[in-house]
Amino acid sequence: MDFFSSESLDSLNKIYRINLINSITGYKSANLLGTVSKKGVENLAVFSSVTHLGSNPALLSFFVRPNVVPRNTYKNIKEKRFFTVNHISKEKIDDAHHTSAKYDENISEFDKTSFQSEYKNNWKAPFVKDSAVQLGCKYLNEYYLKENGCSMIIASIELIFIRKGLLQNDGWVELTKGNVVTVNGLDAYALPKTIKRFKYARPK
Numbered sequence: 001m002d003f004f005s006s007e008s009l010d011s012l013n014k015i016y017r018i019n020l021i022n023s024i025t026g027y028k029s030a031n032l033l034g035t036v037s038k039k040g041v042e043n044l045a046v047f048s049s050v051t052h053l054g055s056n057p058a059l060l061s062f063f064v065r066p067n068v069v070p071r072n073t074y075k076n077i078k079e080k081r082f083f084t085v086n087h088i089s090k091e092k093i094d095d096a097h098h099t100s101a102k103y104d105e106n107i108s109e110f111d112k113t114s115f116q117s118e119y120k121n122n123w124k125a126p127f128v129k130d131s132a133v134q135l136g137c138k139y140l141n142e143y144y145l146k147e148n149g150c151s152m153i154i155a156s157i158e159l160i161f162i163r164k165g166l167l168q169n170d171g172w173v174e175l176t177k178g179n180v181v182t183v184n185g186l187d188a189y190a191l192p193k194t195i196k197r198f199k200y201a202r203p204k
């Protein structure tokens with residue numbers, strides 16, 4: 001097996017280390033976070049750290065990197081409190097990845113990609129039109145991580161839109177039917193295939 005110890009990590013080239021550490025924990029969700037600034041400029045950025053945090057209340061979290069460079073998504077969420085989470089489909093990975101480019105706050109990624117913004121239910125943040133799953137979220141709190149300068153953002157899930165055909169009778173959303181992708185590391189997108197669903201596991 002290939003082996004690394006924490007000492008050997010320190011001697012690795014920066015990009016190699018980023019790729020290694022970002023991929024070893026497994027496949028991650030791939031989402032586009034839609035926000036708007038107080039000046040009214042829309043913003044869209046890809047995030048792979050969105051995770052549900054509990055279903056009752058319906059919460060999610062994601063991590064923002066240290067504030068050493070402008071972080072438009074974070075700034076917009078702090079200013080407006082509202083944002084959207086939108087799933088990425090196979091057909092859209094080029095544009096989705098491009099939203100990670102560092103655009104100035106006055107430039108909207110919606111203008112630099114084929115994504116179109118969509119407003120509905122009076123939500124004060126843009127959804128990504130035609131995304132298979134769209135969530136309207138409200139900022140609740142954040143925790144600064146002194147270990148690495150990142151912040152964990154906690155938000156409530158207030159609106160849920162699911163493309164017809166994905167929602168199953170028991171509430172489970174079959175993402176594969178929407179060609180929803182996952183991320184392996186920071187730059188490789190994969191299309192998962194459901195193998196099997198299980199009943200609630202009980203001790204034998």
Ligand SMILES: Cc1cc2nc3c(=O)[nH]c(=O)nc-3n(C[C@H](O)[C@H](O)[C@H](O)COP(=O)(O)O)c2cc1C
Nearest residue numbers: 045046047048049063064065071072073100101186
């Ligand atoms: C696949 C992928 C996943 C990413 N996930 C995160 C993340 O979870 N948190 C984060 O702060 N940045 C993440 N980024 C980086 C942001 O997309 C990037 O910093 C972007 O420029 C942020 O845009 P903004 O300044 O408009 O918020 C990710 C980038 C890629 C390519």
